[in-house]
Amino acid sequence: MDSIKACLDAVRQRIAEAEQRHGRPPGSVTLLAVSKTWPVADILAAVEAGQVRFGESYLQEALPKIAALPGKGLEWHFIGPIQSNKTRNIALHFDWAHGVDRLIIAERLNAQRPSHMPPLNVCLQVNVGNEPQKAGVGVKELPVLASAVAALPRLQLRGLMAIPPPTDNIGEQRQAFRIVREALKRLNDSGLALDTLSMGMSGDMEAAIAEGATLVRIGSAIFGERTT
């Protein structure tokens, strides 16, 4: 099995090649290493290989990992679904929350973000496939939610996040990501100043970068296949 450093280097290479192929400036795509299910030792191996941004989906698992890695200047992103009972610990311990899809959740995060911390960076999760069982706000409902969240002082609305329906077809992958890119453009045309498109995972990062992703969330290509 390849080392975490070797896998991380290979992912960085894939990102650089996709940036070049699709006319994106070098370094315009940020790599978030998704460390959910993997132990602190694996995160440390990635840190030693220069990685500073990590994504976690399960709060109970993430909190002890964050506590075990203080003082290293790491940036923690909560990328899982957010229920009301999780907002306090997300507001206290994370730098970013990507899965915000309801105003009530944003209002709780805003109220619970301590005043001595910088505003919590937030992405609104968009349900691109309009899949009924999936999390995320519909594209039609997005403008109203975005302007309400942008007005909350303890949050910094940064952009949109999406997890499109899985497919191996690159054309279908791009079509889903294009919907997110166009939704972000409409929000910015209407007066917001959003800079983040959080989209692309191990299996579809090239399509996401082609459609303007600024942050890709990569787990298995760095740490290995998850068994849980």
Ligand SMILES: *Cc1c(COP(=O)(O)O)cnc(C)c1O
């Ligand atoms: C697990 C997860 C990822 C990483 O997926 P991989 O296919 O392992 O790269 C990205 N985003 C979210 C929201 C996830 O839950």
